[in-house]
Amino acid sequence: MSIPYGQTRTRIAARHALIAPDGHVKSIVPGVTGAATIILINEAIGAKFAQVMVTFESGGRAALPANDVETAGYFATGGGTLTIGDVKEKVAAGAFFFAPAGEAWSITAPKAGTRVTLFQKKFAPVAGGSTPPPIIGDAAKIEGQPFLGDPDARLQVLLPDVPAFDLAMNIFTYQPGATLPFVETHVMEHGLLMLAGQGVYRLEDSWYPVAAGDVIWMAPFCPQWFVAMGKSPASYLYYKDVNRAAL
Ligand code: UGY
């Protein structure tokens, strides 16, 4: 669908944002070469994490150093070689990974057009707590569970939901007509990428038509609700900060 001249569906509000693909502008990011890198969400918008989309050319690579930042990633298309510390695997579309703070990681030999979404945050250690391990997995092998009892709204929890992890990365898939069961308002922040289908997202007091490729930022306490619409299931990948003390 072509966008009328001088218009966009993108909306940047104080406590939420809808970022439509027509407005993307590339950034040069140290460690990433041979790729189009779009910083979609970060501290500049008011978030406490970053959401970055990297689309590789053949011969591209991403090699990020060990520091206090942890990264969760998802391969929407393509594939390549993923290395986290001394763990190395060939991965394909649907692969996900977690690179803990303190581990260098890289994506090398990507197929041309490989698109990876990265969620990054500074790890919040807990005194006496353990540190999360590196993870490489395949979303196709993670069964979607009915969300609050609804078999038409299924949640795949990609990373272990244990106290060592201070972030979650999930995939939510809705049959047409399925909804979030109520308007959620919670302390956790979200970054979201629509992977497939379409629907309407409520963010605070605005309702937005959304479709595959759209990105959403929800600040803490942003009231949120979704209904899937159209003739095929809608699904989205999302980030959430979890498992840490209130103060
Ligand atoms: O995990 C969540 O908070 C999820 N139910 N939120 C959302 O899909 N907007």
Ligand code: MN
């Ligand atoms: Mn939520």
